Amino acid sequence: MPAIDPEILKVFGFWSSILVLKLLAMVPLTARQRFRKNVFANQEDIAFSNISKGKVVYNDSDVERVRRAHLNDLENILPWFIVTYLWLGTGPSPWLAKTFIRTFVLSRVIHTVSYVFFQQQPTRAISFFVAYGIMGYEAVKTLLYYS
Structure with a gap:
């Protein structure tokens, strides 16, 4: 197994950190929607927040939109970390690796922005599918390399 090119690993580390920060940002985005709408997931959250108008609601469309975007991130970004790291161990071309890493991250950021803020298709x-295609390519190449 070839060693991962340190230059590519640096790119992976930088852009992966951006994705982690994006994932972390989804938590306050969800909370913002909950406080804006005065809807909470649990009765104790209402008592803790001291909002007398708050109510327990499980299906507010604005809160659920952010939660679905967050869930979509978890379903796609976490596997990407694993498969990309393994794929980098196969010795891909530095240009291709850097391009895929940057494109994946930018695609996921665009996905979230279009899902949560602009609520538009076909951008989302x-x-x-750009990010999904990159992950699929990396997974297949990794599978073939290690088989």
Whole structure:
């Protein structure tokens, strides 16, 4: 197994950190929607927040939109970390590796922005499938390399 090129690993580390920060940002985005709408997931959250108008709601469309975007991130970004790291161990071309890493991260950021803020298609679908295609390519190449 070839060693991972340190230059590519640096790119992976930088852009992966951006994705982690994006994932972390989804938590306050969800909380913002909950406080804006005065809807909470649990009765104790209402008592803790001291909002007398708050209510327990499980299906607010604005809160659920952010939660679905967050879930979509978890379903796609976490596997990407694993498969990309393994793929980098196969010795891909530095240009291709850097391009895929940057494109994946930018696609996921665009996906979230179009999902949560602009609520528009086809931008959301295109950004999803670009990132999904990159992950699929890396997974297949990794599988073939290690088989």
